[in-house]
Amino acid sequence: MSDVLSGKVLTCKWVVLAVKRHKQDLKRFSGKGAEYYFDLEAGMRVIKFFEFLKHSKGEWAGQVFKLSPWQQFVVYIIFG
Structure with a gap:
């Protein structure tokens, strides 16, 4: 921020x-x-959770789902 x-x-x-x-x-x-x-910790937990997800189809299949900074901000606010 x-x-x-x-x-x-x-x-x-x-x-x-x-x-x-x-x-x-x-x-x-x-x-x-x-x-x-x-809840700062809750927001960070959800962002870290995305590190365990992988794309299932297409060009990025099998690769870890990495949030962009703007996506992290949105997720952080919603779940924090």
């Missing part, structure tokens, strides 16, 4: 806004009694 916000990773404005919103949400919902919480 810091690479997107610093400009190290070039993205469209919508991705930058999504990263900013997620960062704000983390601050807003931190601490005891928060309405929602973000």
